[in-house]
Amino acid sequence: MAKLTEKQKRFADYYIESGNATESAKRAGYKGKNLNRIASENLSKLDIKQYIDEQLEKLADKRIMKAQEALELLTSIARGELKEELYIPTDEGIKHIWKIPDIKDRQRAVDSLLKRYPMHKHDQLQDELLQAQIDKIKAETVKINKEDNDNSPISIQIVDSWNDRDE
Structure with missing residues (x-):
């Protein structure tokens, strides 16, 4: 970018500061009727627009x-670390206190944080990992059964009940 005067x-x-181009020109020291x-x-000058x-x-x-x-603030509220400044009128005058967030405020902060880190993602990852392990065992079993080609009296069969489980 070229240097501005x-x-x-x-x-x-x-x-x-103002959003008024004509007034800005006047304040900047430009002279004239135009x-x-x-x-x-x-x-319209590119350098000025970029600046x-x-x-x-x-x-x-x-x-x-x-x-x-935002996440740090929510965490601070959830942990009760952030304090709210309150001024309470009393018979003796105004009392200044610092109050930690109440349980409802802390719970809302926790809920808001958990929306960003849902637990079901972890459960879903576990399910996918287990399913991949089951698929691998099935593939190995098929391979073993083909290699044996009925030469062995032992046969392994895996029943996939994982997908039929109650959610």
Whole structure:
């Protein structure tokens, strides 16, 4: 990206702050009767647009909570580590206290966390692993039976009752 002039940078910063291009041009130090045309031209310049987009993205990154931060906050609430500041009016005046989350708040935090880490995924993985083991044993049994080709009086049969189990 090409370097912006100081005036262009001021224009972009004021534009980010106010959203008004003509006013931003005036505040940045542009002169003349055609401030709206100058402002429009500035907003159409790629370097200025990129600068504005980058600055807005930085601001959004600071303001918007990321998933990791949200999960950490929910964990802190669920563990009762986060305290809520309360001001309670009393006969003697206002009492300032710190309260840990109550059981309902902690349970909601746990429920919210568990929605992101459902237990059935673990159970499903276990089921898939067991099914793969059963399929492997079946394949090995078929192979053994074919190799024996009735030369042996012993025959192995596996009944697949895994898929018929009650859910």
